[in-house]
Amino acid sequence: MNSINFLKSNKQNFYYFLYLGLFLFSISILDVVINAFFKINVTSFLPGVISVFLPLIIGFVGLNFIRTEYSGIKSLDIINKNINTNNFNAILTLLIIFAIIKATPPSLSWMIFDANISGDTKEACTGTGACWTYVKVWFRRFMYGMYPNDLHWRINLAFILVIALGFFGFFLRDNLKKYLALYYVIIYPIIAFLVIYYLISGGAFGLVWVETGAWGGLSLTFIVSFFCLIFCFPLGMILALGRRSNLPTIRYISIGYIEFWRGVPLITVLFMSSVMFPMFLPEDFFMDKLVRVIISITLFEAAYCAEVIRGGLQALPRGQYDAAKSLGMGYWKMHIFVILPQALKLVIPGICNTFLALVKDTPLIFVVGLAELAGMLALAKTNPKWLGFAMEGYIFAAIIFWIICYAMSKYSYNLEAKYKTER
Amino acid sequence: MSEPIIKIENVNKWFGDFQVLKDINLDVSAKQKIVVCGPSGSGKSTLIRCINRLEEHQKGTIIVDGTELSENTKNIEQVRAEVGMVFQQFNLFPHLSILDNCTLAPIWVKKMPKKEAQELAMKQLEQVQIADQANKFPGQLSGGQQQRSAIARALCMQPKIMLFDEPTSALDPEMIKEVLDAMVNLAKGGMTMIVVTHEMGFAKEVADEVIFMDEGMIVEKAETKEFFANPKSDRTKLFLSQIL
Numbered sequence: 001m002n003s004i005n006f007l008k009s010n011k012q013n014f015y016y017f018l019y020l021g022l023f024l025f026s027i028s029i030l031d032v033v034i035n036a037f038f039k040i041n042v043t044s045f046l047p048g049v050i051s052v053f054l055p056l057i058i059g060f061v062g063l064n065f066i067r068t069e070y071s072g073i074k075s076l077d078i079i080n081k082n083i084n085t086n087n088f089n090a091i092l093t094l095l096i097i098f099a100i101i102k103a104t105p106p107s108l109s110w111m112i113f114d115a116n117i118s119g120d121t122k123e124a125c126t127g128t129g130a131c132w133t134y135v136k137v138w139f140r141r142f143m144y145g146m147y148p149n150d151l152h153w154r155i156n157l158a159f160i161l162v163i164a165l166g167f168f169g170f171f172l173r174d175n176l177k178k179y180l181a182l183y184y185v186i187i188y189p190i191i192a193f194l195v196i197y198y199l200i201s202g203g204a205f206g207l208v209w210v211e212t213g214a215w216g217g218l219s220l221t222f223i224v225s226f227f228c229l230i231f232c233f234p235l236g237m238i239l240a241l242g243r244r245s246n247l248p249t250i251r252y253i254s255i256g257y258i259e260f261w262r263g264v265p266l267i268t269v270l271f272m273s274s275v276m277f278p279m280f281l282p283e284d285f286f287m288d289k290l291v292r293v294i295i296s297i298t299l300f301e302a303a304y305c306a307e308v309i310r311g312g313l314q315a316l317p318r319g320q321y322d323a324a325k326s327l328g329m330g331y332w333k334m335h336i337f338v339i340l341p342q343a344l345k346l347v348i349p350g351i352c353n354t355f356l357a358l359v360k361d362t363p364l365i366f367v368v369g370l371a372e373l374a375g376m377l378a379l380a381k382t383n384p385k386w387l388g389f390a391m392e393g394y395i396f397a398a399i400i401f402w403i404i405c406y407a408m409s410k411y412s413y414n415l416e417a418k419y420k421t422e423r
Numbered sequence: 424m425s426e427p428i429i430k431i432e433n434v435n436k437w438f439g440d441f442q443v444l445k446d447i448n449l450d451v452s453a454k455q456k457i458v459v460c461g462p463s464g465s466g467k468s469t470l471i472r473c474i475n476r477l478e479e480h481q482k483g484t485i486i487v488d489g490t491e492l493s494e495n496t497k498n499i500e501q502v503r504a505e506v507g508m509v510f511q512q513f514n515l516f517p518h519l520s521i522l523d524n525c526t527l528a529p530i531w532v533k534k535m536p537k538k539e540a541q542e543l544a545m546k547q548l549e550q551v552q553i554a555d556q557a558n559k560f561p562g563q564l565s566g567g568q569q570q571r572s573a574i575a576r577a578l579c580m581q582p583k584i585m586l587f588d589e590p591t592s593a594l595d596p597e598m599i600k601e602v603l604d605a606m607v608n609l610a611k612g613g614m615t616m617i618v619v620t621h622e623m624g625f626a627k628e629v630a631d632e633v634i635f636m637d638e639g640m641i642v643e644k645a646e647t648k649e650f651f652a653n654p655k656s657d658r659t660k661l662f663l664s665q666i667l
Contacts, residue, residue, distance in 0.1 A: 322477050323514035323573075327528035327580060328504030330496070337527055341518050419518075
């Protein structure tokens with residue numbers, strides 16, 4: 001293929017080649033676009049094989065024309081450096097562009113142009129596209145599960161309160177700022193638990209009792225993820241410190257814990273928590289299924305957190321420990337003021353990773369009969385009145401999960417930037 | 424001579440099978456300045472790290488200001504609060520500003536009120552001439568400035584003894600002088616100092632005694648003039664001929 005290189009631009013005719021190349025490249029794209037969007041084959045007068053490959057050939061020649069070592073034109077250099085380095089790269093680039101263009105019209109028409117959203121029954125969906133009516137009708141179920149319709153305000157109110165309490169720390173006066181960590185690690189989880197327990201469960205203050213089996217949908221995803229996240233982080237931190245402790249008992253307990261929980265699949269842990277765990281408890285002792293699930297996910301994820309945090313602890317130079325010790329700091333002061341602030345900063349990406357995995361693991365609680373968002377989908381798709389719309393449901397859930405996870409990772413980037421210091 | 428402030432008796436230390444310190448005996452009295460020199464691997468860093476128990480010795484006794492170093496954590500923390508240390512790699516806390524580096528330990532270890540700690544820190548930073556950098560972070564300073572900050576940080580604990588572990592070895596040649604100047608000032612102020620260094624000029628100017636170590640033993644210990652004028656052992660002579 002290198003024989004084509006004799007058609008190379010030089011200083012004199014550089015722009016001639018550039019414009020010609022861009023023109024050919026555009027033509028090839030245009031041909032595919034017309035073909036994909038309007039189903040018109042402009043080159044139908046040509047023999048079959050050539051007609052199919054024509055855009056590729058024209059585009060290839062075009063890209064070959066605009067390929068120069070260094071032109072000084074910024075966008076052109078970026079293209080040449082990244083997607084047009086050699087002939088093989090140029091062909092790959094073209095194929096990918098064509099594939100994207102080809103795939104756009106069908107997916108758009110399925111999701112938007114041929115889709116239905118009006119009506120309240122399956123029969124309203126007459127088009128060939130997606131049936132968003134299904135998602136619309138089931139929307140409340142997807143959000144709140146089996147929770148009674150007229151009580152949904154309680155869930156909303158509880159979430160608003162929990163979020164507001166979360167922001168509370170930002171408005172503290174400066175002289176109270178030193179208690180912030182205490183607030184977030186101990187007080188906030190307790191308050192959040194009480195708010196969610198009393199508002200969503202009810203049973204007190206004149207609120208009707210709603211058992212946790214009825215909780216579900218996205219709100220349950222949030223509840224489970226929220227409590228698991230805030231509990232597994234401190235526990236993981238303690239385990240990470242324990243694993244590096246000088247005291248053999250603590251060290252071996254931590255290692256044992258971490259290796260045990262990392263070695264078992266989450267699904268078995270959840271199953272055990274709901275089936276076997278109650279057998280070990282005294283008969284008059286009752287622990288709610290949801291609480292058991294939250295505890296088991298927390299214990300499970302804490303092991304992963306611990307290893308991530310340990311990575312951060314090991315990344316710190318020994319001199320930091322020496323310096324803190326030489327100033328007379330004991331174990332806890334050294335860790336709280338010197339080691340952990342630096343180590344935790346290093347592990348923000350890793351912790352974010354673990355947390356994202358945790359959020360996406362929550363659908364597994366379906367195995368013990370708790371139906372959060374993905375669980376509700378699984379229930380809804382087997383509803384006789386609404387058979388055959390699994391696709392719409394899963395796309396909907398995928399979008400919701402993606403938004404949650406993307407927001408979390410964006411937040412972690414912010415944190416990283418905020419706490420970045422030069423070494 | 425008064426009662427020694429540091430008393431090291433028959434100290435032995437092993438790293439695994441390798442013996443790094445062999446029967447070290449050393450008395451340091453208050454306000455004395457001692458320079459420890461010797462080839463690398465001779466155990467000089469280990470020796471001064473034993474004095475505030477960043478390293479544990481396995482045999483013998485070390486008594487610092489009347490407190491014996493043992494497994495007792497309370498004793499160790501008490502000794503460390505009285506013994507300041509400056510490291511080769513500065514070891515400032517990179518997530519804290521210079522001022523916070525200096526006030527952290529006084530506030531949390533000595534329970535000093537924040538305001539008082541800050542005033543003290545500014546005073547110490549002025550002594551080493553970097554008061555204007557107080558609100559910068561360590562990563563923004565030059566090596567020499569960082570090392571002077573580290574000296575100030577150690578002094579903020581108002582120690583009775585200062586240990587220096589090759590404080591100028593990681594510095595650009597141009598910055599060595601500013602750090603040595605700070606140390607000379609400190610010495611003139613009457614601090615008890617033990618300095619591991621290869622800066623013989625500094626030793627001649629400041630030290631009361633020079634100790635030469637090799638292979639974990641104190642080969643020679645003499646007053647500064649005596650040490651440089653007529654060293655007794657051949658090993659010392661060889662070392663001096665190479666370094667001077």
